[in-house]
Amino acid sequence: xxxxxxxxxxxxxxxxxxxxxxxxxxxxxxxxxxxxxxxxxxxxxxxxxxxxxxxxxxxxxxxxxxxxxxxxxxxxxxxxxxxxxxxxxxxxxxxxxxxxxxxxxxxxxxxxxxxxxxxxxxxxxxxxxxxxxxxxxxxxxxxxxxxxxxxxxxxxxxxxxxxxxxxxxxxxxxxxxxxxxxxxxxxxxxxxxxxxxxxxxxxxxxxxxxxxxxxxxxxxxxxxxxxxxxxxxxxxxxxxxxxxxxxxxxxxxxxxxxxxxxxxxxxxxxxxxxxxxxxxxxxxxxxxxxxxxxxxxxxxxxxxxxxxxxxxxxxxxxxxxxxxxxxxxxxxxxxxxxxxxxxxxxxxxxxxxxxxxxxxxxxx
Numbered sequence: 001x002x003x004x005x006x007x008x009x010x011x012x013x014x015x016x017x018x019x020x021x022x023x024x025x026x027x028x029x030x031x032x033x034x035x036x037x038x039x040x041x042x043x044x045x046x047x048x049x050x051x052x053x054x055x056x057x058x059x060x061x062x063x064x065x066x067x068x069x070x071x072x073x074x075x076x077x078x079x080x081x082x083x084x085x086x087x088x089x090x091x092x093x094x095x096x097x098x099x100x101x102x103x104x105x106x107x108x109x110x111x112x113x114x115x116x117x118x119x120x121x122x123x124x125x126x127x128x129x130x131x132x133x134x135x136x137x138x139x140x141x142x143x144x145x146x147x148x149x150x151x152x153x154x155x156x157x158x159x160x161x162x163x164x165x166x167x168x169x170x171x172x173x174x175x176x177x178x179x180x181x182x183x184x185x186x187x188x189x190x191x192x193x194x195x196x197x198x199x200x201x202x203x204x205x206x207x208x209x210x211x212x213x214x215x216x217x218x219x220x221x222x223x224x225x226x227x228x229x230x231x232x233x234x235x236x237x238x239x240x241x242x243x244x245x246x247x248x249x250x251x252x253x254x255x256x257x258x259x260x261x262x263x264x265x266x267x268x269x270x271x272x273x274x275x276x277x278x279x280x281x282x283x284x285x286x287x288x289x290x291x292x293x294x295x296x297x298x299x300x301x302x303x304x305x306x307x308x309x310x311x312x313x314x315x316x317x318x319x320x321x322x323x324x325x326x327x328x329x330x331x332x333x334x335x336x337x338x339x340x341x342x343x344x345x346x347x348x349x350x351x352x353x354x355x356x357x358x359x360x361x362x363x364x
Contacts, residue, residue: 004292005306006356009184009284012346013238015245020237027233035183043195043243048161048169050189050319052203053196055231055239056210058178059158062193065177065229067095067126069205069304072320076125078154081111082315083225084130088156096126101317105330107273109133109339112331113141114253126152131160132313132342133254134283138234146340152180158193161186162250162281164216171196173276174208176197181235186249186283189235189244214320234236250281256353257282260342263357268364286312286341288334290364295340298363305359312339 024036037055045053057225064343067078078092082101092099108118109292111129131135146153153174157163161179163170171177176199197203208216215228242249257280260273270288274280296331299309315336317324342356 002357003167003306005308006343006346006348007308008310008341008343009345010347011183011188012239012245012249016241017222017238020241021234023026024233024237027311029059030234032230033231034236034266036232036233036236039233040189040236040239041194043240045196047243047246048196049172049215050196050198050200052200053194054207054210055236055244056193056195056229057231057235058176058191059182060091060192061177061210061229062180062195063087063091063156063228064094064156065206065210065227066178066195066201067091067097067208068173068227069202070126070152070154071098072125075123077121078124078126078128079116079119079124080128080271080316081332082317082327082329083109083189083266083313083336084132084156084316085313086129086316086319089159089322090321091127093322097323098123099316100124101315101324101327101329104332106331106335108135108137108275108278109272109335110135110137111142112137112361114144115140115146115274120149120151124149124151126175129157129174130156130158131163133272133286134160134281135274136160136163136164136165136170136280138275139168139170140277143173146209158182159283160281161184161283162246164279166277167279175199176202177247181242184284186253186281187239187246189231189239189242192231192235193262222264238348243280249346253282253327253344256344256346256348257285259350260285260357263353267357267361269312269360274323283344285344286339288338289340291338293338295338298360299340302356302359307356307359310341312336312341 016323155177210229
């Protein structure tokens, strides 16, 4: 008898998700207005530690909206890790900026502050720390760089709900932060995102721009160029139910990550190594295979055994739309070539984790 397939991720929808969606349907408020939108925003803002949040339709438009409202001009440079999901880079270009790729650290796979400094030019307008896989960038160092050089900071927190640096939730350090609620995120709305800021004036600007530029106090008066980036009440209903259980979901994901590290402690693999200042959300358990191992072959063999895996992100400077043939980022390139993500969803059992680890160890 074949064992069941273990996916990389599936959302936990065992709370009030169905009930709240039905309530939204029964109310007839299924588009971009309704009571669940306010509830979701308030719960999310309270969780990360700022009331200045507004929900949007996905994490990618959250990034674009944030940069649009920071008034980027053609030629403005944004320093961003090349080792990141492509949306971090695409949206810089879409907002009129120029991505400048920096290196990551070999320990935590995140933005290297020293390389950031080396990439600053008179055209540099902002830096974009990306908190990958639930880890947190060195916010002490990056905030100091931002202040010293007068740079804006956009925190990409798509994968970091529940992550903190020295007890402060990520996304509350920079000028603006962006979040994703895609189906594989710690909290999901199916599709959805959020922008957050410490600046109420910037929040108002983003709230106007996300709704076709319509004035918040004058219906059908469009005072600025805007977009249709609004979240639906149906999505917010799911998000509200998810936020009710976010601490439980995070606890289970942290236990899963700890179990993986214990099971693979003697295997020749390398996990992200986080400093003591970081509490990770452990969004996706990822590791580096030994050098010389054919990652694609390992992943294919894992799939044949009914275990889904996925590669970590490829470097953006290798992608055709953003290719930099002369750029060498050896740490990023090594991680991108050897990294693999394991099943990490909250409902994983101890037997599931043992099965994944045993298969991986055999194949290595």
